[in-house]
Amino acid sequence: MEFANKECLFLLLLIVPYIVWYLMYRKKSEPTMRMSDTFAFRYVSVSWKVRLMPVVPLLRIVAFVLLVIVLARPQTSNSWKDKWIDGIDIMLAMDVSTSMLAEDLKPNRIEAAKQVAAEFIAGRPNDNIGLTIFAGEAFTQCPMTVDHASLLNLLQNVRTDIAARGLIQDGTAIGMGLANAVSRLKDSKSKSKVVILLTDGSNNMGDISPLTAADIANSMGIRVYTVAVGTDKSAPYPMQVGGSIQYVNMPVEVDTKTLGEIASATNGDFYRATNTAELKRIYKEIDKLEKSKLNVKKYSKKYDVYQPFAIAAAVALLLEILLRVVVFRRIP
Incomplete structure (x- = not known):
């Protein structure tokens, strides 16, 4: 008021x-009366x-x-307010091959990637964001949406055992993952279209090469940020042996050259994350680079x-x- x-x-x-x-x-204006004794009125109620x-x-x-x-x-x-949001359409392309269970990132690569991606989504309430997952094949886990609660729920349900259970082929089809994400952005009317591609390996599956998918993205004005996760040499990988889990050192084979070329071909950037802290910093940097424009007119x-x-x-x-x-x- x-x-x-x-x-x-x-x-x-x-x-x-x-x-x-x-x-x-007040007392001066009230009438008074003199009495010799007030004992008789001692117990009179008011x-x-x-x-x-x-x-x-x-x-x-x-x-x-x-x-x-x-x-x-x-x-x-x-x-009331009138809002005009020049939002950004973003597709997250996430590697879910079994190698993402390696524990060089804590608690492991896939959980660290999910946690950081969830923080990234929560910080961009005005953007359309979708999720593509890939191993030896790729499919859309969630199409682009502003219903980020549903997106986060689907993100938390991402598991690396889909390949182990035979739902999709295991492997790393980077080109297929990128192509799937690009297909979701091809009809976008947004001025800014972005793919954030995260993987821990090199392309060894799929019918589309990573650079071909990058050329398609570039022709559609889609910028691709590539993120390679994993240490420089080897990483502890859990293996089921009998009724217990044993760890073996698995060599890290990230095709940083191809990932860099994808980013360069689409005017994006290439990042390398060897631990969870670096992965968080990378997503924060991407978040700063890609900001929505918001114009507000207020009437009263x-x-x-x-x-x-x-x-x-x-x-x-x-x-x-x-x-x-x-x-x-x-x-x-």
Whole structure:
């Protein structure tokens, strides 16, 4: 609530001298009677009229406060915003081959990638974001959407065992993963279209080569950021042996040359993450590079809302007069 005449509120300071005057001079205006002894009245109960007498000046103060508020012209406003969002369409292409279970990133590559991607999605509420996953084959886990709650739910359900269970072929089809993500962006009307491709290997499956997919992306104005995850030499990989898990050192074979060429061909950037902290930093850097443009126009219309205060002031004043004249009437 706002006040059109805020200066009128200073009139409320007059309440202080009124209270001081009432407390200091009230007894002088009341009639008195001398008595030799008041012992006989010691246990006489106080009547309800005597108890209610302070209500009269209190009602007078309430009426004064409400009248001052009316003079200050309280106002409320209806406001609304028109938004024009020049959003960015983003497809996340994530490698889910069994090698993503390697634990050089904590807790492992796939879980670290999911965690960082979830933080990235949460920080971009105005963008259309989708998810492609790939191993030896690729498919769309979630088409582009602004329903990020559903997207995050589908992201958390991503597992590397889809290849182990035979749902898709195992391997690393980088070209197929990129091509799938590009196909989701080809009809986009957005001025900015981006693919973030994350993998830990080199292309060894699929009918489309990574550079061919990169040329297709470039022809459609799609920028590709490539992220290679994994240490430089070898990484601990969990293997089921009997009824227990044993770790073996698996060589890291990331085709950084091809990933760099994909990024270069599409005016994107190539990044290398050898640990979880670096992966987080990479996504934060991409987040800074790709920002949505948001224009907001705000409108508001103000309305006077003094009527309830005026009615309450009239009621309080009328009640004070009735109590003073009728209930607490004094006979000279």
